[in-house]
Amino acid sequence: MARAEHVDSAALARLIGGWRAEDGPLPHALADALAELIAGNVLVEGAALPPQRALAAALGVSRGTVAEAYAELAARGRLTSRQGSGSRVRGDRITGGDHVVEGRLASFGRTRRLVELDLSSGALPALSLVRDAVSAVDLRELDVYLADDGYYAAGLPRLRAVVAEQYTLQGLPTGPDQILVTSGSQQAVWLCASSLVAPGDEVLVEEPGYRGAIEAFRTAGARLTGVPVREDGLDLDHLDRVAHRAALLYCQPAAHNPTGISLPAAERERLSRIVGRHGVLTIEDRSCADLVLDDRGMRPPLPDPANPGLVIRIGTASKLLWGGLRVGWIRAERPVITRLTQAKAALDLAAPVIDQMVTAELLAQADRARQERARRLRAHLAEAAAVLTELRPAWRWTPPSGGTALWIDTGTDAVALAERARGRGVLVTAGPAFSPSNAQRTRLRLPFWKPLEQFAHAVELLE
Template identity: 50%
Template sequence: MRTDEDAERVVRLLGVWRGEASVSVPLRDALAELIDGSYLPAGWRMPGQRALAAALGVARGTVARAYAELMASGRLAAARGSGTYVRGAVGLVRPDEGRLTSFGGGQVVVDLSSGALPGSELVAEVMPEVGRQLRRHHLGGTGYHPAGLPELRAALAARVTAQGLPTRADQVLVTAGSQQAVWLIATALAGPGTVTLVEDPSYRGALEAFVGAGGRVRGVPCTPTGVNLNLLEAAVADADLLYVQTALHNPTGAHMPEPQRRALAGLAARHGTFVVDDQSQAELGWFRSDPLPGLERMADPERLLIVGTLSKLFWGGLRVGWVRGPREVVGRLAALRGGIDLGGPVADQLAALLLLPRADRQRVLRREFLAQQFAVTEEVLRTVLPHWRWSTPVGGSGLWTDTGQDAVALAQHALARGIRLTAGPAFSPHGGHRTFVRLPVWHPQSRLAAAAELLAGLGGTGSP
């Protein structure tokens, strides 16, 4: 990884760090919190002083002084000719103190960094029946189901079968949301010595999972209709795994048309590449009543993993996702998952089982809500930030927006004023898309307008 990418990662983690004292003092303290909290783990190579200074907009001497004091405290160590490395934590971060509290939202007025949607009333409606089902059928057992509640696995298998891919219950693993599903896949299949190809940009949670697994992650640029197939053809021969979002892409909101999906499936088959098709966003299409299709009817099912979730459709607090794949791979993932938490909450899975028959109704409600909110978001942006640019998504809860300026710097300044943004490099394995942000579209107009006015005051209007 290039040093400037390391610098951008540190900048994103730092958030608000400037204070009243000499600039090197709050920088030193903020870096110390990242090290003590293991956000910068032991053994990690720090960015060069020049690169970090440029990314932060400070003098190189400021970074040099902060590094020197962190070395003196035992948190950093210099290796001659190799660079500066994290040595390890010295103190523990105290709860509810310091810059890291902003990760939990304590200092943020408006959070524009996440596309997570408000919950559905349907979740609350099924809870009394969940209690009855628990008393009647489950409280007498242990409650441990590492692969998922058997009746939920069967229902999800029937759902995938109805979408065109014949599926048995033992080919489905229930997970704690799609994020855990992707993490399990990355940990099992994308370790050291492997190469994973991803779209660029891509879902940032997946990037974190694949990078964290220890293998190499390479990005293939996207077009308005999905990953660039010509560039993918050139890269896939050396890849062990291909992670894509063909149904509905996060963060761009694009859907890959059928001819391109067929071409992608054929390309993967020719090279024997294992494909992960993350369909977590598939239920959030704006222009059709059924889920957006992916690779389920096209790719070799023996070399395909499909990721799904109910958290996007019903509520993020309902931690139910799944993986559909070959029985042997699903078994491997289930064994890995069993070592983490012995299985998900039975109550959540019962709620999911009761909500599945209501998915069509909820999809209509989500579609109407998101279409209305997108119109509101466009109106605010065109009025307050007229030089920002975007393409109308096919669906999803976010808007991939080109600010026309350094969005990393904008996000830093915005966070200091209580607004959290996620800049484009967080969605890229190579630190690209520096002028982009991903904006959620679901916020009320008054809240979004107030945030946009503040961004405009920080220079968010860009250049005509």
């Protein structure tokens, strides 16, 4: 957010968080929340805030509330407003009624309610295999790495070989030099966005789609075009009509986030043909591919088109094994891997060695891990569906083929619903966060893996 000149209304609404005060006027509470972001340099000097009407819609309040909050910030010296150019952040330190203490805003005694139930993320707790693998780290192998500087720019050779073997077993012959290890799949997405997209490039993303990718490409300066995701997956007819003009396509055909839809094999073949026919560089994000819930098993990678260099694939250990293992990877042709490795070195030099050692050991047991994950997730899904049928019978969703969440049509304003829930200590994410055009307003992503009592209690408060 700090690098963006124009602040997106949906992204700003997420950053503000639980801004509504227990008492006092809404405009003042909103002004305080925005001032805190400015004081923390999240909103940088010169950043253009969203139009009043757009931010009001994202927050589920009246335009007058936003107008008064902007006016109060201007009075505090935090915003400048000009006719025709909107409101922009003034980043100099405050000298008025608010007080900056060690870079954080202490404002008029405002307090936020603590989040008691966080359903904003689909990240899973660790499998039992992870503890066993950590306990069994081979100290003789570690001694070899300790004798070196620990900076393996493209990743530990053993892990790169294991990941390459996984792709080969899934029908995509791969060598270790086609693998770059990253600090999670999110870093992989950002590396691709910052290295392969130029400002002004048109990038095709799914509508709805993974919010981390949407924000990464938007930050890179791309022009985002949404390709609809229907109940049976990505709208390939629509894609075929627009792919010729795009610099890049980002998609999740194996297990889509947030809907949980998996493209059938015939449709994946057709997707590959469309990519090849239009020559569009494509990122296949397979982060959730290990979390398949139906009886058809793990989906293989997208088939290579005639030009194999067109498809870049992203994967991760964090979804299947544990989010605390910050290990992801990129599979691409060697020149692309070289380019992305150089870009990554400027960020963090290398991924953690011990995390990579543990991941390499665990990937040898990937089939067992997938079976255990699927068994647990199916049980949680059945429990969650029963709760929703009882407590929210008007809500609608398509049973997911994979992933950890339900993509629910609430039939009402889910942004306002999420804001009300936040005031009750429940954190959920509404549909516009997953939309390149801030659409999907009646939708809610609801992770179903939480313990039954927690899930049921959260749903009770979602009204």
